[in-house]
Amino acid sequence: MNETKLHKTVVIDVVALTRDLVTPDATPFLAEYFENTAVDISPTFPAVTCSAQTTYLTGVGVGEHGVTGNNLYDRLYGEHRNWHQSAGLVRSPRLFQRVKEADPRATTFSNCWWFPMGDRFLDYAITPRPQYLADGGKAADIWTKPESLRHSLQSPPARGGLGTFPLHKFWGPGASIASTQWIVDATIRVDRQYDPTFSVVYLPHLDYTLQKVGPDPRHPAVLADLRAVDAEVARLVAHYETTNPETRIIILSEYGIQPVSRPVHINRVLREAGFVGVRAENGGETLDPYASRAFAIPDHQVAHVYVNDQSADPPLGNGNVSAGHAAAVEAAREVLLAVPGVAQVLRRDLGEVDRYYDPSSGRVRTSDHHFCGKTESRTGDLVVVADHDAWFTYYYWTSPDAAPDFAYTINIHRKPGYDPVEMFYAFTSPVLGFTYLVFKALLVYALRIRTIVDGTRFDAHRIGGSHGATRGLDRRYWPVLATKRRGDFVAGAAGRGGSGVGEQSSIAAEDVYHVIWAHLTRP
Numbered sequence: 001m002n003e004t005k006l007h008k009t010v011v012i013d014v015v016a017l018t019r020d021l022v023t024p025d026a027t028p029f030l031a032e033y034f035e036n037t038a039v040d041i042s043p044t045f046p047a048v049t050c051s052a053q054t055t056y057l058t059g060v061g062v063g064e065h066g067v068t069g070n071n072l073y074d075r076l077y078g079e080h081r082n083w084h085q086s087a088g089l090v091r092s093p094r095l096f097q098r099v100k101e102a103d104p105r106a107t108t109f110s111n112c113w114w115f116p117m118g119d120r121f122l123d124y125a126i127t128p129r130p131q132y133l134a135d136g137g138k139a140a141d142i143w144t145k146p147e148s149l150r151h152s153l154q155s156p157p158a159r160g161g162l163g164t165f166p167l168h169k170f171w172g173p174g175a176s177i178a179s180t181q182w183i184v185d186a187t188i189r190v191d192r193q194y195d196p197t198f199s200v201v202y203l204p205h206l207d208y209t210l211q212k213v214g215p216d217p218r219h220p221a222v223l224a225d226l227r228a229v230d231a232e233v234a235r236l237v238a239h240y241e242t243t244n245p246e247t248r249i250i251i252l253s254e255y256g257i258q259p260v261s262r263p264v265h266i267n268r269v270l271r272e273a274g275f276v277g278v279r280a281e282n283g284g285e286t287l288d289p290y291a292s293r294a295f296a297i298p299d300h301q302v303a304h305v306y307v308n309d310q311s312a313d314p315p316l317g318n319g320n321v322s323a324g325h326a327a328a329v330e331a332a333r334e335v336l337l338a339v340p341g342v343a344q345v346l347r348r349d350l351g352e353v354d355r356y357y358d359p360s361s362g363r364v365r366t367s368d369h370h371f372c373g374k375t376e377s378r379t380g381d382l383v384v385v386a387d388h389d390a391w392f393t394y395y396y397w398t399s400p401d402a403a404p405d406f407a408y409t410i411n412i413h414r415k416p417g418y419d420p421v422e423m424f425y426a427f428t429s430p431v432l433g434f435t436y437l438v439f440k441a442l443l444v445y446a447l448r449i450r451t452i453v454d455g456t457r458f459d460a461h462r463i464g465g466s467h468g469a470t471r472g473l474d475r476r477y478w479p480v481l482a483t484k485r486r487g488d489f490v491a492g493a494a495g496r497g498g499s500g501v502g503e504q505s506s507i508a509a510e511d512v513y514h515v516i517w518a519h520l521t522r523p
Contacts, residue, residue, distance in 0.1 A: 004102035009248045009519045010199045010240055013053070013113065016206040016467075017253035020476050021217050026226040029234035030482075033251060037489045038482040040475060043255055044355050044509035045357060046302040046468040050083075050114045052254035052479070052509065057113075057200070059513030063358030068360070068378045069299040070418065073306050078289055080297050080416045085127060086142070087119035095516060096121035099198050100523070107194060112202035117143060124149065124190055130167055136452070137444050140167035153186050153309075162186060170204065172410045173425040173433060173456055179226040180205040185234045191239065193374060198520060201236070203232075205229045210257035214464035247268035248485055248519040252512065253335040255467045256477035261389050263460035264341040266296045266303050266384065267396035267416075273335045276396055284404035287399050287416050294332040296384065298392035298417035301468030304380030307332055321349045321381075321494050329381045336382070341390035341471065346383045353383045388473065391466035395458060396417060406453035419458070420466070426457050481512060485519060492518035 017030075019040065020349040027092070044055040044062060046069055062068055067090060071082040088195045096108045100121045109124040110116045116125035122145060129143035142165045144150040155161030162185050170179035180203045187201050209225045216222060233251065240247040267287065270276045277291025287295055289308055296303040309328035326349060336345045346352040357379075386392055393416030397403050406414040408423045425433020437455035444453055467477075483489050492515030493507045508514070 004521055006103050006106050006197050006520050007248055008150050008197055008244055011250045013202045013206050014253050016210050016257050017480055018256040018477055019480055021226055026223055027230040029230050034482050036484045037486040040478040040506040041481055042506055042508050043470045043479055045470045047255035047470050048300055048468050049254055050253055053114050055091055055509045056512040059510050060092050060502040061358045064092055071297055071299055072378050073297050082413055085115060085117040087115045090115050093189050096295050101404050106197035109190055109196035109199040112183055113200045124194055124196055126186055128170060136450055138165050163453055172422055175208045177205050184232050188239050208423055211465045212423055214259040215257045250483045252481040253479040255479050257465035257467050258388055258477040260389050260466045262341045262390040263393050264390050265395050266392050269339050270294055271396055275332055282405055285402045286404050287396050298394050300418055300466050301386040301391050303384040303392045305382035307381040333382055336384055341387050342384060343387045344385040348379055348381050353379050385469050388469055391461045405452050407458050409452055421458055421460055424462050426455055488518040489515055
């Protein structure tokens with residue numbers, strides 16, 4: 001077999017970075033880096049982490065690789081699944097596989113990019129993987145490949161390690177630059193130890209404040225975070241350029257954050273219309289999919305609505321729907337079309353979802369074929385897209401007294417949808433909120449008292465930024481890509497007809513794959 005000579009290449013994902021945020025004052029390193037070749041990326045739909053990363057690594061759209069968002073409702077098990085990590089969820093080959101096929105001696109590394117678990121084409125991997133304890137507590141931890149990395153990286157600094165992964169600095173009201181610093185440190189450790197040929201690295205810090213206060217670069221908190229993440233990117237790039245000056249580096253982002261001011265409580269709307277059913281549990285209410293005619297699983301500015309009307313015939317096994325089910329879908333659609341903040345309500349059975357996800361091909365591969373012989377779609381019967389100044393909550397209770405206990409906690413897997421309000425403390429005063437959170441954590445983790453760490457609340461109006469909706473999106477909120485290797489960019493983008501290199505240039509999200517491959521292979 002003829003082997004392709006591969007060059008050491010690193011992709012650094014600075015989440016939520018856009019051109020407007022890159023200035024000599026706020027981000028001196030990135031501003032200088034962007035003076036080379038920098039382009040906007042026409043965002044994938046939906047513009048969320050799992051979909052964007054997978055598009056970049058496969059070179060195909062969401063309709064082909066099947067990662068339709070950060071969460072989904074598993075119709076077979078009747079359960080929602082948020083932020084799962086299995087590589088089996090990706091239905092198209094990723095660049096890790098292509099690297100191995102081109103040169104079996106080449107090595108691959110993923111640091112906090114999604115879907116590393118079970119990928120046989122990854123040699124080294126790090127991803128957050130907390131331990132969920134029997135007493136209700138949660139212990140910070142990571143999953144790594146090889147397993148030995150988990151222990152060597154997280155050993156105490158006195159023994160040469162980095163300390164435990166700062167999970168509570170990675171997400172939640174305490175999220176800070178500390179998690180990005182840990183990721184950078186771990187990347188440098190892995191690179192020094194293993195020298196992988198192809199690496200992808202995820203730096204999340206900008207995502208937090210931009211969702212909390214919006215994307216105004218003049219805001220003091222945004223300015224501080226831009227300076228902090230700029231320093232970490234500079235430190236990581238300096239490592240590569242010092243240890244191996246031939247390293248080819250791409251800096252990019254997955255999406256931009258756009259300002260929002262209107263939370264849309266989509267499940268409350270469906271409940272008021274008689275679609276959502278609930279179950280009383282532990283002093284609150286939980287959403288009951290089997291008692292619901294229709295319910296939504298929100299994901300930022302996109303929501304999937306699953307119709308489970310027991311009075312109508314279910315969808316047919318060949319992917320079509322019965323007349324009764326179609327009528328139930330249309331009834332839910334009519335309710336949602338009248339909701340302020342809703343831009344589109346797309347029906348899957350009419351092909352509208354397919355065309356919206358992948359307008360170039362007119363079809364979307366969003367299905368899994370299960371052992372029972374049925375085709376279960378990953379998308380909802382309806383896909384709802386918000387206006388650009390709106391976003392969807394998962395809230396379904398109509399009274400604060402009926403909120404489930406997990407609504408007060410940081411609990412990304414229990415909630416039936418994404419909840420950015422987890423980034424805020426329970427009280428508007430940060431000092432009081434932090435003190436209360438520490439007090440409750442001491443009760444659970446030090447005194448072993450079984451209670452909930454109710455360190456957050458559900459005031460959706462506190463959110464100032466969101467992402468996901470892409471049609472008609474102002475270009476200021478498009479993701480970006482920058483590289484010092486103009487020739488590799490041109491060669492990669494030419495494969496799918498990018499719009500040219502210049503200040504106003506752009507490429508499709510699928511083109512990122514070809515740009516990365518050109519960095520790996522061109523002389």
